[in-house]
Amino acid sequence: MKKLIAVVLCLVLALSCTAVAVAEELSISWWGGDSRHEATQNAVAAFEAAEGVTVKTHYAAWSGWEETMSGSFVAGNAEDVDMVNWNWLFSFVDENGESYFMDLNEMADTIDLSQWSQAMLDACTVNGKLLALPNALTGRIFYWNKTTFDQAGVELPTTYAALLEAGKTFQEKLGDDYYPLALGAYDKMILMVYMLESKYGKAWVVDGALNYTVEEIAEGIQLIQDLEDNHVIPTAQTLAGDGADSLDKNDKWITGKYAGVWEWDTSASKCQNALAEGQEFVVGEELTDLGEFKGGFTKVAHAFAISRNTQNAELAAKLINFMNNEDEGIRARKSEYGIPASAKGLALCKEEGLINPTVAEANGKILAWCSFPLDPKFEDGALKNTDGVYQEVFEGLSYKDYSVEEAAQVLYDGVTAVLAK
Amino acid sequence: MQSIRPGRRRTKLEQGYWGFILIMPWLIGFLIFKAYPFLSSLYYSFTDWNLFKGGSWIGIQNYVTAFTTAKNLKALRVTFIYAFMTVPLKLAFALFIAYILNFKIRGVGLFRTAYYIPSILGGSMAIAVLWRAMFKNDGVVNRILTILGLDNVNFLADKTWALFIICLLRVWQFGSPMVLFLAALKGVPEELYEAASIDGATSGRQFVKITLPLISPVIFYNLVTQLVQAFQEFNGPYIITQGGPRNATTLISLIVYNSAFSEYNVGMSSAMAWIMFVIVMIFTAISFSTQKKWVYYSDERGDK
Numbered sequence: 201m202k203k204l205i206a207v208v209l210c211l212v213l214a215l216s217c218t219a220v221a222v223a224e225e226l227s228i229s230w231w232g233g234d235s236r237h238e239a240t241q242n243a244v245a246a247f248e249a250a251e252g253v254t255v256k257t258h259y260a261a262w263s264g265w266e267e268t269m270s271g272s273f274v275a276g277n278a279e280d281v282d283m284v285n286w287n288w289l290f291s292f293v294d295e296n297g298e299s300y301f302m303d304l305n306e307m308a309d310t311i312d313l314s315q316w317s318q319a320m321l322d323a324c325t326v327n328g329k330l331l332a333l334p335n336a337l338t339g340r341i342f343y344w345n346k347t348t349f350d351q352a353g354v355e356l357p358t359t360y361a362a363l364l365e366a367g368k369t370f371q372e373k374l375g376d377d378y379y380p381l382a383l384g385a386y387d388k389m390i391l392m393v394y395m396l397e398s399k400y401g402k403a404w405v406v407d408g409a410l411n412y413t414v415e416e417i418a419e420g421i422q423l424i425q426d427l428e429d430n431h432v433i434p435t436a437q438t439l440a441g442d443g444a445d446s447l448d449k450n451d452k453w454i455t456g457k458y459a460g461v462w463e464w465d466t467s468a469s470k471c472q473n474a475l476a477e478g479q480e481f482v483v484g485e486e487l488t489d490l491g492e493f494k495g496g497f498t499k500v501a502h503a504f505a506i507s508r509n510t511q512n513a514e515l516a517a518k519l520i521n522f523m524n525n526e527d528e529g530i531r532a533r534k535s536e537y538g539i540p541a542s543a544k545g546l547a548l549c550k551e552e553g554l555i556n557p558t559v560a561e562a563n564g565k566i567l568a569w570c571s572f573p574l575d576p577k578f579e580d581g582a583l584k585n586t587d588g589v590y591q592e593v594f595e596g597l598s599y600k601d602y603s604v605e606e607a608a609q610v611l612y613d614g615v616t617a618v619l620a621k
Numbered sequence: 622m623q624s625i626r627p628g629r630r631r632t633k634l635e636q637g638y639w640g641f642i643l644i645m646p647w648l649i650g651f652l653i654f655k656a657y658p659f660l661s662s663l664y665y666s667f668t669d670w671n672l673f674k675g676g677s678w679i680g681i682q683n684y685v686t687a688f689t690t691a692k693n694l695k696a697l698r699v700t701f702i703y704a705f706m707t708v709p710l711k712l713a714f715a716l717f718i719a720y721i722l723n724f725k726i727r728g729v730g731l732f733r734t735a736y737y738i739p740s741i742l743g744g745s746m747a748i749a750v751l752w753r754a755m756f757k758n759d760g761v762v763n764r765i766l767t768i769l770g771l772d773n774v775n776f777l778a779d780k781t782w783a784l785f786i787i788c789l790l791r792v793w794q795f796g797s798p799m800v801l802f803l804a805a806l807k808g809v810p811e812e813l814y815e816a817a818s819i820d821g822a823t824s825g826r827q828f829v830k831i832t833l834p835l836i837s838p839v840i841f842y843n844l845v846t847q848l849v850q851a852f853q854e855f856n857g858p859y860i861i862t863q864g865g866p867r868n869a870t871t872l873i874s875l876i877v878y879n880s881a882f883s884e885y886n887v888g889m890s891s892a893m894a895w896i897m898f899v900i901v902m903i904f905t906a907i908s909f910s911t912q913k914k915w916v917y918y919s920d921e922r923g924d925k
């Protein structure tokens with residue numbers, strides 16, 4: 201009996217080894233909401249069927265993802281194909297100055313690079329190496345819950361002054377729990393830069409140096425503080441008390457008590473899908489009374505890269521090409537990663553009506569308006585994360601730990617220190 | 622029939638050699654997964670090691686920064702408050718429940734199991750998420766306060782309350798010390814209580830004069846293990862408050878994590894981890910050095 205068991209076990213082991221040897225395997229990682237997970241899984245399944253390979257998937261929400269992936273890259277066990285944030289291309293560099301991502305120019309025979317504009321390829325090229333291929337370009341824009349605005353009898357705001365007025369009207373007509381807009385610390389930071397760029401017509405950071413004085417920054421912070429003082433946005437305390445990871449998971453957004461968000465166009469669908477039935481979600485307009493310039497920046501939303509440790513670069517490149525440039529992959533992903541950056545992807549999505557009209561409208565408005573570049577260090581973890589400088593400044597302001605002038609100084613010092621690293 | 626050959630007696634050296642072979646799997650695991658990371662983190666703490674780019678020796682600079690940066694000092698203070706609020710509350714609560722469950726009451730087995738369940742669930746992410754949902758503005762706790770006619774409290778945004786609910790999550794997981802206390806209480810001889818009763822001691826006096834001294838070894842064990850656990854707490858503040866509001870729940874463990882994986886500053890992260898280690902070591906040493914004064918071991922002679 202024992203011999204029989206031993207033989208069976210050996211056979212099982214041998215079979216599993218054979219199975220591993222036969223099936224070619226690839227792995228892919230990405231972050232996002234449920235709708236993106238589903239779309240990517242469909243694209244991966246189509247690729248598996250087309251190539252006869254197995255692809256392992258690893259995905260989750262954004263929260264905590266950067267920490268997970270930074271550890272994976274350093275440990276050398278990141279997936280073959282990885283969705284990357286744009287600033288990773290500049291920060292994920294080893295002690296020899298070598299990137300953790302492979303140069304995709306070497307894969308030009310497999311990936312049709314001509315589908316991306318030169319400007320997009322340049323944005324992902326570091327030290328002459330093309331480290332990733334963008335999924336989309338993105339920027340921030342307002343999205344409003346028109347149903348709540350209608351309840352308050354307020355027109356959707358197109359100026360900063362109208363936004364301030366809307367705050368008061370919301371409070372009077374709908375109650376203390378209702379706000380026209382909700383902003384987290386990072387949202388406030390991006391909105392403040394948008395406002396400053398609109399007034400001063402200069403980028404936030406130029407040639408690695410902060411391009412604004414403490415006094416100018418104080419003006420921007422005052423504009424954000426005025427939003428809070430006029431009941432346009434909830435305080436940091438109120439948002440913390442809501443107990444939600446992000447605005448799209450916040451009950452008050454879902455039920456329409458928070459009637460606006462300032463979001464990436466690539467993330468619009470998660471906010472839209474979260475709304476309870478009967479709420480109308482619309483793309484807002486840029487604010488026109490902030491200055492004579494068109495503020496705001498666009499950036500590569502995210503991109504796909506190949507880990508330098510991959511054992512199967514050719515197949516990994518095929519998967520990237522499949523998702524961006526081949527019909528089945530494009531159809532599966534639709535506009536879940538934003539408006540496709542690949543020309544072929546965009547053409548097919550338009551032709552077959554695969555683009556979410558809200559995403560298309562928002563992206564069109566952003567690309568037509570935003571005129572400033574973004575420095576990669578704007579998204580540095582020491583600034584952006586939950587214990588970073590942006591959180592310290594805007595939470596401190598909301599808790600009255602800082603005056604506007606003090607907050608401006610803390611922000612100036614924090615950003616300068618990170619830029620100097 | 623085989624002849625029986627007299628076996629050679631094993632020398633002491635050979636016996637030691639076999640013992641060494643037998644513990645080898647553990648030893649290899651210990652050296653690779655404990656000793657190496659432990660010592661390398663000590664080395665990193667004296668460098669400006671970047672997660673991606675490596676680094677070079679900077680001496681005690683990280684330790685100087687750790688004790689001169691307001692954020693780190695606050696984290697140290699919060700960690701102490703957390704540990705000294707959580708451990709006594711948890712031990713007192715565990716002992717209280719164990720004392721009750723030590724009585725012969727109907728369905729006591731069910732209660733013992735029920736009270737142990739939080740210890741199994743407590744460390745999980747799901748419970749931390751549930752905790753946040755319970756204490757949010759429109760969560761079940763505030764609804765109960767409303768029903769009782771009390772004012773609502775913004776638990777997650779108030780600096781004091783936020784730390785308290787993080788402590789409460791740990792106190793709620795009192796099952797493990799409770800089981801140990803229960804076992805210790807069972808070991809206290811009935812005759813001592815009977816004798817004390819005959820002498821007219823009240824139950825309160827019996828508890829102080831008989832129960833506490835006799836279970837003091839278990840109190841000591843629970844104190845040391847719970848202190849170590851409390852100084853290492855991570856899940857609660859990471860999930861429930863992300864260290865907020867205004868760093869009111871930023872424990873050292875969060876600084877260790879954020880320094881390494883958000884700011885990629887492994888050197889600073891290692892320094893903070895070593896500071897935490899030294900603190901735990903000091904408290905453990907204090908506990909051990911004072912145990913002669915308050916821990917009673919029945920196998921020790923008092924007349925030495």
